[in-house]
Amino acid sequence: MRSAKSKQRINEIRTPARSKQNLFQGERDPVQVYCRLRPMQRDSDTSCIKIISPTTVLMSPPATALSYRNEGNRTMKYTFKEVFPPETNQQEVFDKVALPLVEGLLKGKNGLLFTYGVTGSGKTFTMTGEPNNCGILPRCLNIIFKTINEVQAHKYIFKPDKMNMFDIQSEAEAMLERQQELHKFKSGRKNNSNPDLAMSDTELTKINGVNEDNQYGVFVSYVEIYNNSVFDLLEDGPPITKNLPVKIIREDAAHNMYVHGVTEIEIKSAEEAFEAFYLGLKRKRMAHTTLNAESSRSHSVFTIRLVQAPVDEMGEAVIQNKKFLNISQLSLVDLAGSERTNRTKNTGQRLREAGNINKSLMTLRTCLEALRENQVNGTNNMVPYRESKITHLFKNFFEGEGQVRMVVCANPRAEDYDETLQVMRFAEVASEVEVAKPQVNDVAASIGLVSGRRKANRLFNAARDNIMRADAKDLELDLGLVYSLGPDFPSLELNSSQASHIIKELMAHLEMRLSRRETLKRSKDIKDERLRSSLLELEKESLEVRSENASLRGQLASAERRIRALEERLTATENTSLSHQRKLAELTDYTSSLKRELQEKELLLSQNKLDKEKQKKVLERKYHNKIAAEHEKAKEIHSEKERLKNAIEEKENRLRIIAEALGGDRGDHDVGTKTHGDMGAQTRDFTPGSTPRALPAHLLTPFTTGHHGRETKDTPTSRRGVAVANPRHRRSLSADGRGWVEHAPNKIVPMGTVMKPSITNSKYVNKLTNVKDIANPKLSKYCLVSQEQDTDGELETKLYKGDIVPTCGGGAQVIFSDVEMLKQFSPSKDRESQTNRTSGCARHSGKRRDTGFSPPQTPTNTSKKQRVDDD
Template sequence: MNNLFGIKTTQRELFADVAKPLVEDLIHCKNGLLFTYGVTGSGKTYTMTGSPGQGGLLPRSLDMIFNSIGPYQAKRYVFKPDDKNGMEVQNQVDALLDRQKRDSQTSVPKTPTTRRTDPEFADMISPEEACKAGGVDEDSSYSVFVSYIEIYNNYIYDLLEETPFDPIKPKWNGAGTPLRNNIEFIPPQSKILREDQNHNMYVAGCTEVEVKSTEEAFEVFWRGQKKRRIANTQLNRESSRSHSVFIIKLAQAPLDADGDTVLQDKSQVNVSQLCLVDLAGSERTSRTRAEGSRLREAGNINQSLMTLRTCIEVLRENQMCGTNKMVPYRDSKVTHLFKNYFDGEGKVRMVVCVNPKADDYEETLLVMRFAEMTQEVEVARPVDRPICGFAAGRRQRNQAFKDELTHRLEERGGPSPTVLNQLLQSFHPLPPCEISGPNDDVTLPRLIEALEKRHKIRQMMVEEYNKTANMLKSVLQEQDSNLLSKENFIQEQRGRLGEKDKMIQNQKNEIDRLEKKSKMLEYKIDILQKTTNIYEEDKRSLQHELESREQRLQREMSEKRRMETRMQGIVTDAKLKWEKECERRVNAKQLEMQNKLWVKDEKLKQLKAIVTEGKTENRQPQRPSREKDKVAAKRSVSPSPVPTGPLVRPLHRRSHSAGGERWVDHKPTTNVDLDTVLQPNIPNAIKVNAPNEKALSKCDKYVLTHQEFASDGEIQTKLIKGEVFKTRGGGQAVQFTDIETLKQENPLAASRKRRSSETGPDGEPMERNWTDVETRCSVAVEMRAGSSLGPGYQHHGYPKRRKP
């Protein structure tokens, strides 16, 4: 059943199409479930509750129930819940005691007659809109029980439970005074779900209130509605933060054979229930901007609604594909509670509320898709069982017999029921019988007088009883004569019934023949349906295989394009890398050749200077050795001047190759401190003993200080430089581009080597000349840079002076 209701649809029209069939099923011992579904602010609560003059589905359902069973309701406490989702029938004495106990505990009227005096219970339904169900069993007694629960954060709470309080622990306010008469109310406890003997789910320990009118039931509903959790959000000023479930239970039991009292047989009691569920609306936290508890509530609401959708999808798949998947009812309290309805124990109706706002388009589209999917789900309903095997019309026959008997007694001059009622009411209560003392002369005479009056009334009632009994005997005798004539009439009717039975038997035989033919046709239809399902399954599998192959082909094409792009990038990177490497090698080779030419030029210049100086000294007269050393020192040609005073060791000297970049200065712990000025110093550098990714990510240059022994036994320091760049995987890599060598030489060792290898123009060793050169060039050390430096680059320093 699928209906579409517009904006102008009234509550009465909606109830007639949606909820009225469920109420009729409830009166005929069938279960029903009705819930509203939609996004937040779409009008679910208004559809369920309504407003004064425009009552919603809930008040109209209650009004229809009491309009239908009103004359046939049992007295209060005749039906009593057994706390196991069932009902038991009490005898008249126990029910009377319970009613007296209730009257003594409360002073309010048993059943409110109207709610027009209280604006909170204003009329929800006009009298002309009241409706009534047909086909009510008049030979049964009914009682209505209501309960109201909410499912908040996937916990079940009883909204009708009286709030307990702790009489020991007081609650104080900020001013230092106790609140609520020095009593702290204990928060409500969550309830659990259980399964009864018929495998139906119910809320254990839930309060069930027996109501006798629409007003009383609606008053109970509003009492629980005040406890329901609502909050103000960005999308709804009074947004429901929980799922509310209002359960209406109708207990029905047949009357006994006399039609006066309810049959004392628990197996004949039939309990049906109608659940009216107001689901909380789904919402997106990005729109509501919920935080804290509101965010947690929204998450639990969306999770429970998602579980409901999943259960419906699995039911639909099991039905259409013939599978037997497990339905995840237990993932949420909402689906677990209504598990029996989805399994076929009752009719399920859903009202989808839609808000026409453009902002809710995406969420409304999901809601409509879910509603479309639920239309395809069908469940099998169980067979209804009969209530009792007594003949119908017992209540009416007994009432008609009583009325006729009373009328005949009145015609014969017998006492009427009103006279008997007056005599019964004339039995005044006995006066107090306590004697105040031995001289009390008032109590006993007053008691004797009251007893004498009661005795006279009793004698009058006995006379009336005897008179009535005699008249009743005469009436019964007349009835016996009438019964004889009626028996003859019954015999004639039985003969006619025999003829009718034969006709009925012939018709049954014809019906059996038609049923067999119908079964044969149904069997053929089933075979055709199975064949169709097989073809559809094959078609579905082939279509699925085709889609999977298309997807695989698309993935292969996309992988091929991605591989081509990747290879192009790799080729480009390799080309750039080799171009840079070739350029670097060419530059390095050029610089190396230039350095070699420069070294040769310097050696030639020094040799020329030494030769020239030697000739000059031979021509000039000999001077004192001290003056000769001074002149030689002045005329010496060296890449760096020779200090005349004592050597001053500077702390550091800035490297000429340092730029404005950030460097990672990697100095291993195994390096030896040379204690010379040949110590590279890079300002604003991050000094590390071992390279790490954190340091490399902050810099764009890298230098490694490496020490090793040269061929002459001296320590040689190399500065290995490189550039830091990011890799495609998100890491850091270093590409080495330069090596700078710092070498320390001992001038004494160098002088010995030269004396042993060089000789003068006359064939003698040049010891004296080399001594002068050693004196002048004792502090000159040659440095050679890498390929990244310019041509002719020099780096000079002052080594530590050794003691002679």
């Protein structure tokens, strides 16, 4: 935080024209707007603008204009400070528009002049001109150096401090820097100026009223605003380079806006100024468009800063005090032309440039409208200066004090009517904005310096040079202006003896002169004593002041060194802070993206975990249910086996008893025949649609061997061995009430047996085309039906059964758990084997169910899985 003493120092350093006590006080002047019409390019072009008075133009919309269709054939009048017809020359425009700004610049006042208009309306011609017909900018430079040529300070007396202010150096320090520059000077340096723009001395008029008791220094800078970025056109580097660093706009200690780090060149002649101007003009961005062969693609700002400081009482050196500096500024702005894309047909880089140009011009118009509303209504609404670099840079001119003038360049062609209409409306808004008049204080008079010091010193030096010459003894000096002892002597002619009165008069005159001489001598002695005492006192005061000045100069030098070090540290800290802020923003974005990715992955993991938990619970529940069902079935089968075994044993005992009883009465042949007949009767009583309640053991196992493992003649041998049955899958398991997916072909041959499962609550599909056919929470069972012909030519049907388990990806997978095989064959194919087998058992159907585990080649009942996903 700055102390009160430092704040007081800053306020003393400010120029009187920019101090706060002068802001918004006194009278105010509106922005002066001038209009200049461009001559018609072709004789066939039609004009839509007519000059009806020296200050008014009339615009008539052509039938091809967009405004004609929207607003009708309505003419509009626009009033300006002055209207320049097409035949007006450059000198007349300069005298009316820019000459008052140059006069104010020499008196310490700020000025702003900018040209505004559509592309190809003559803005650059008005500002710069062409060879042998220079515009406003070269004429301003010529007349400034013509006026202050005799009162310019030596180079490097005024030195920019990079903070929009200036330091005052002594003559010795300035001479040392001039010598260093002389050593660095290169004789082969090219001259970038155009000699055709330098006017002859006969065309120049010197501005009167310049304060001759001041010394002046002129500094110029040249910047362009391209795509809302500020570039320094005078920065050291190759003359034609386009890769310039971007500059920033900052605010100085006096609350004035300036381009930080811009190159300010001290100029001593108009030729040096033209050289700097043409160096920047070569770097300025120009391009060819449909409407203009050399169209400015950026806003250019050429700034002339005039520094003036009073000389001391001897009229020679500048007073070494920054608070006596007076800094005035004249900014000449060549705005880029507004354009419409539908006319220029721009694309790519040109389209982007046009968009930025139109946006900055729109921001300028918005700022002027807001400023006018605040001034008219007395409000304090915020003016959006910071939305554009061009308005941010010239904020001080509209809210501070100075002179603002605008030249509206218009092309009267009918094709440009719509664009020119917007320009006229903007000029109408700008003419209603008021700016405070600048006030200039005489610093020299406030500190007791008498005017004419420089001229008196020049006359004194001329007189001293004349006295030092060899023929100075013949020089007549009028000492009567210094001392006078009385009137001239009377006549000394004595014509007669009666002329004694003449002698008396002469004596009286001599006495009077002697008394006057004594009086003057006494007065001289008194004045000498007073002067001697005054000189002694002044010498003492001078010694005290010198010692105090030496100490103050040491303190000032240390303070300046400390300030420079702090400024350098501040600049380095700002740059470091900006880089840290950029890095922080990048790391923040990267951290937020990582957090989002982490949250997404955590959500996916939690979802997968929940899906696995659900799947695990479902599988555990199914497993426990299956285990329980298997245990129950095993118990039932075991009890049924025991019951059947007991029943068979009881029947065999009964038959044996009957056979033994009958054996006593009949022969063995009869017993065998009867027994065989009884067995045949029992066999004939068995039908395919019914199941006997109790059968002998040898009838229940027709494909096994005889009693005690021996083969007999009546019991045929089995070719297939013991039939294997899967007790886990029965018809009741197929119709368990849950949802089934029955996957079968369109043309399937019906088997028509009880072994074919009757599946209820099933969904029939013949082809799996969508994952929703299986991934359905209401469906939990899957059955794949296939029919094929075996090697014997018989029809064989296979049913692959499994459980549907949902997957984490939103699909489903099938875990096969059983295979049922239904095979149909003809009973008349092998009659001998049928006959032999008929003797052992009675066949009641030509269809059988094979429940042995004969899985297909791809899916198995235990390890193979079929996955159905979205793909």
